[in-house]
Amino acid sequence: MGHFFETHFSELITKLNQLSKVPAREAIIQLSVEAPALPLLSWLAAQQQFPKIYWHGRDRDEDVAAIGTCKSFFFEDQVDDNALAKIYQQQRNKTSQQDIRYYGGLAFDRTVECWPEFGRAHFVLPRIELRRHGNKLRILVNLNFEDTDPQQEIQAALNAIAQVQKPKPLSPPHKMTLMVAAVIYPIMSAGKN
Numbered sequence: 187m188g189h190f191f192e193t194h195f196s197e198l199i200t201k202l203n204q205l206s207k208v209p210a211r212e213a214i215i216q217l218s219v220e221a222p223a224l225p226l227l228s229w230l231a232a233q234q235q236f237p238k239i240y241w242h243g244r245d246r247d248e249d250v251a252a253i254g255t256c257k258s259f260f261f262e263d264q265v266d267d268n269a270l271a272k273i274y275q276q277q278r279n280k281t282s283q284q285d286i287r288y289y290g291g292l293a294f295d296r297t298v299e300c301w302p303e304f305g306r307a308h309f310v311l312p313r314i315e316l317r318r319h320g321n322k323l324r325i326l327v328n329l330n331f332e333d334t335d336p337q338q339e340i341q342a343a344l345n346a347i348a349q350v351q352k353p354k355p356l357s358p359p360h361k362m363t364l365m366v367a368a369v370i371y372p373i374m375s376a377g378k379n
Contacts (some may be wrong), residue, residue, distance in 0.1 A: 191325065194221040195347050198327050202347075205329075208339045212281035213332040214257070216376070223323040226251035226316055229353040236347060239289045239312055241268045252289065254313030254346050256328040259288070259362055261307040264297075270307065280332065286311065 201217045230238055230251040242249035259273060270292075277288070290309035300306055312317045315326040327343050334342075 187197055191350070194219045194325050195350060197334045198318070198325065199347060201346065202327070202340050202343055207338060210329075210331040210336050211269055212282060213330070214277070214288055215281065215329045215331065216283050216326055217329070218285075218324045218326040221316075221323045221325050223318050223321050224317055224331060224353060228356050229316060230357055232351040232354040234351060235349055237312075237315070239310065241289060248318065250287075250289075250313035250315055250317050252310075252315040254348075255310050256313045257288075257311040257330040259290075259307070259309045259333075260305050263306050285326075286328070287315070309329075313343060314350065 197219045198217055201219075205215070205217070205347070226249055227240065230240055230253070233253045235253040237253070237255065240250070241373040250272070274288075278284075288309040288311050290307070292307045293304070311328050311330070313328060315324075317324045317326065327347070329339050329343055331339055
């Protein structure tokens with residue numbers, strides 16, 4: 187790996203290796219470590235694993251960058267709110283860890299044709315999450331032992347960690363376009379007088 191979070195991911199690898207030696211007690215397990223905060227978008231942009239998820243709270247005090255899939259729910263056909271609430275509650279009952287988060291959403295109008303890759307509703311429990319709250323960051327790895335051999339699931343998590351890339355600085359958006367627009371606009375405005 188050789189990057190900023192190397193010691194933190196090494197700690198998660200140790201936890202995964204320890205977990206492989208005992209029977210899984212819950213269907214969904216989440217491991218976490220604390221790490222120094224950094225801009226999550228630069229970390230997310232460098233990653234090669236999909237899906238890539240970014241979320242931030244309205245107050246911008248909390249944001250999340252996540253990659254990969256531990257578990258997902260995809261509803262191509264009609265699904266009503268009661269069925270979704272039931273599935274949500276079933277997932278909550280599979281773990282005592284109340285910090286498990288599924289990311290995704292619903293089509294605004296579930297009666298019309300939807301995007302084929304999104305469906306009527308789509309929710310993902312990511313394999314790896316970076317959650318920043320204020321100046322604190324947690325790195326989380328999610329595991330799904332429900333319908334998977336525990337050793338294969340742990341190996342999938344180890345493989346995902348091995349593919350994590352170091353963060354890269356983001357390039358400014360259309361820097362040349364912005365510079366040209368700044369030059370052209372004053373010239374055009376001057377010609378109108």
